Amino acid sequence: KKVLIVNGPNLNMLGIREKSVYGAETLQDIAQKVSDEAKILGMDFDFIQSNHEGEIIDKIHDARGKYDTIIINPGAYTHYSYAIRDAVKAVEIPTIEIHLSNIHGREEFRSKSVIAPVCVGQICGFGSKSYILAMHAAKMQD
Ligand code: DQA
Secondary structure, three states: OEEEEEEOOOHHHOOOOOHHHHOOOOHHHHHHHHHHHHHHHOOEEEEEEOOOHHHHHHHHHHOOOOOOEEEEEOHHHHHOOHHHHHHHHHHOOOEEEEEOOOHHHOOHHHHOOOOHHHOOEEEEOOOOHHHHHHHHHHHHOO
């Protein structure tokens, strides 16, 4: 099983940004945790980050034929990017939406995801463990 993990805008700032919400780990720390878990699960993955909507869309398009599952933390694009939503729908690769924070318990605007309806499901609120849980969910996909 090969998984593409896509991280959206500002996630390169983890470890610096709003630590009380997102924790002290950097994105690189999270990638290392995912790597350790992937070894245990016998899974292969690529881990990318972009602050640019179009680049995220290009990466989703390029995933066709290369990956069995996409795990995506779209950052703030979660709440308004119909373009990323359409890209996920277009490629027909089972996609799992994840968030570090519980987006349903924060500001009103965060509780709506325009991407979740085209995903298999959403995992949020578990900090970096949201990534690990998503790896397990990807492994369990048929
Ligand atoms: C986030 C939640 C989003 O609302 C926010 O814009 C982020 C991070 C999360 O992982 O909790 O950038 O996706």
